[in-house]
Amino acid sequence: MNRILLIAQREFLAYARTVGFWLSLLAFPLFAVLGGALPLLMRGADPVRAVVLIEEGPEATGLAAAVRDALNADVERREIRAREAAEKAAASTGAPPGSAQSALASLSAPRMRIVSAPTDLAASQPGPEQDALLRRYLTDETPKAERLDAVVFLTRTEGVPGARVWAARATDDTVEDFVRSALRDANRDAVLRQAGIDAAVVERADAFRPEIGVFSPRSAGGGEVSFKDRLPGIIGLAFSFILWSLIITGASILLNSVMEEKSNKILEVLLSSASATEILTGKVLGVAMLTLSVLIVWGGIGAAGLIAAAPSVAADVGSVLMTDGLIFYFAAYIVGGYLMYAVLFAAIGAFCETPRDAQTLMGPIMMVLVIPILVVQMALVNPDAPVVRIMSWIPFFTPFLMSARAPSGPPMVEIAGTMAGMFAVALLMVWLAGRAFRAGALSDVKLSWKSFAAAIGGGGR
Secondary structure, X not given: OHHHHHHHHXXXXXXXXXXXXXXXXXXXXXXXXXHHHHHHHHHHHOOOEEEEEEXXXXXXXXXXXXXXXXHHHHHHHHHHHHHHHHHHHHHHHOOOHHHHHHHOHHHHOOOEEEEOOOHHHHOOOOOHHHHHHHHHHOOOOOOHHHOOOEEEEEEEEOOEEXXXXXXXXXXXXXXXXXXXXXXXXHHHHXXXXXXXXXXXXXXXXXHOOOOOOOEOOOOOOOOEOOHHXXXXXXXXXXXXXXXXXXXXXXXXXXXXXXXXXXXXXXHHHHHOXXXXXXXXXXXXXXXXHHHHHXXXXXXXXXXXXXXXXXXXXHHHHHHHHHHHHHHHHHHHHHHXXXXXXXXXXXXXXXXXXXXXHHXXXXXXXXXXXXXXXXXXXXXXXXXXXXXXXXXXXXXXXXXXXXXXXXXXXXXXXXXXXHHHHHHHHHHHHHHHHHHHHHHHHOOOOOOOHHHHHHHHHHOOO
């Protein structure tokens, strides 16, 4: 036992003492936060485009006013949606409505503003001279304060509105899309008026948004469904992805560690002082401690951030995890899932001396790992779907799918049965991987499925 603990300690410290490990550990939550905030930051950094509207000919009269009205209506809709989103966020997180609304203020910012046309541009006629003026106002030839982002020439041909849009950036289609939408609405209103239909009536009908309440006998209050009722499913899905990340991270570390020590002949030295079983157990335990450290740090950062930002949601998360011992189910599935895959990766590493060698067996295993991630999203919406229930009984998929299904309260026979099957296969994998690890560590056989299977079948002799 002492040798196992010494090997585990050595494996843990080999990575825990490196600066790169802690930097990558802390980088994940940072990039996760940036990933969520980046769209808002990009939206807030998006400049408000200065746009000039010019009506070409008396037929186009009224089109500029239609575009202005559409812009004002768009800003008003954005403000309403931002306010509603802020109120919902405040209701679900317990934060003051003002702070939530300020965080969403960038969503209601206008995408463009209409400015007066320069005198020379307004008086110009289509042709080379006008094109020269446009290029000057839309490029760096004009001082920044007078520079334009787009010029829109509004036309009406045979009663149908149209436009020519000159944009400072060829890839920026914001003004083009907005003008197209505004002219489409203006044309619709004109058609409705000609048919004797009041356009305001159609607008009110389009703007109608019915209030719909969702109720379920399984909700926390036995009536209307709230965010707290959806929270268990979200937590289960999060645990599935966390487990998947830990397995990929931990198993990869284990594979590289064993592969490196075999290529450097360190594994042979270790085998002179400890048995193959002790080395395998120590390495799996050491990397498990490493992944547990990752989980603790990520969990601590996430919990601290959630408590600071949304204390009521943090309390609900704690309540969900402690309901019916859900946290213990998650822990059991994490242990069983990690054990199954960790020993398999360690056994593969014992046959490899270069990363190229490992790719032969890693490809099929990664394909197996992708399958439950695709199915687990279905478990969030319908955890009792036949395909989800059937695949939950496959031990290699059990930890991921049952983590997602556990919050929905599956029958105890399914929880006990799938957990028993998972740990039975995990113990079988430990035994088979031990034989393969012993054979691979002491041989220079070229890696192949045939040699790997032969080692599993006779590695213990």
